[in-house]
Amino acid sequence: MKQIHFFVFLACLGNFTSCLVYESHRLTRTELYFGLAKPDGTYITEKDWQVFADSVITPAFSEGSTIINGSGQWLGxxxxxxxxxxxxxxxxxxxxxxxxxxxxxxxxxxxxxxKQEAVMRVDEKMRVGF
Structure with missing residues (x-):
């Protein structure tokens, strides 16, 4: 019975370590935060954002990017x-x-x-696997 437990342990350990070893690349993750409120109190529309994304973001980052909807808040x-x-x-x-x-x-x-005051930029070096 002890031998069976030992082999089960080795099988699990083999699967665990194979998950830890992967090919990775040293890349920089850049996050850009774009506020959608305009100084006049109106908001940038989804259509206006999409035109900007298609004409500026995609050509600049042609290898790929991810766009996420967010909600920012702070105390004035x-x-x-x-x-x-x-x-x-x-x-x-x-x-x-x-x-x-x-x-x-x-x-x-x-x-x-x-007419935005700022677009926050965050850069972080990391290892990335695909």
Whole structure:
């Protein structure tokens, strides 16, 4: 009976370690946070966002990106809760000066087109497996 338990343990251990070993790549995960509220109190429409995504985001990140709907909130200087819908764009890339410039161009185009104060950018180096 002890032998059976030992072999079951080895079989489970073999499956567990095979899950831990995978081919991975060193990439940078970039997240861009786009607020959808405009200074005049209106919101960027889904259609306007899609035109921006198709004409700016997709060409800039032609290897792929993920777009997630979000909801941001913070306390304003007056202590009031402010919230707005947002879009989060996630891109994995081999970061380079050229890639960083592309990201900055996307941010700048959005700020200019939709009169935004900022587009938050977060970069994190990580190992990614496919």
């Amino acid at each position: 200087n007056n202590g009031r809760l402010i919230s707005e819908p947002s879009k989060v764009v996630i891109v994995f890339s081999k970061m380079s000066k050229k890639q960083s410039r592309k990201i900055e161009q996307v941010r700048q185009q959005y700020k200019t087109l939709f």
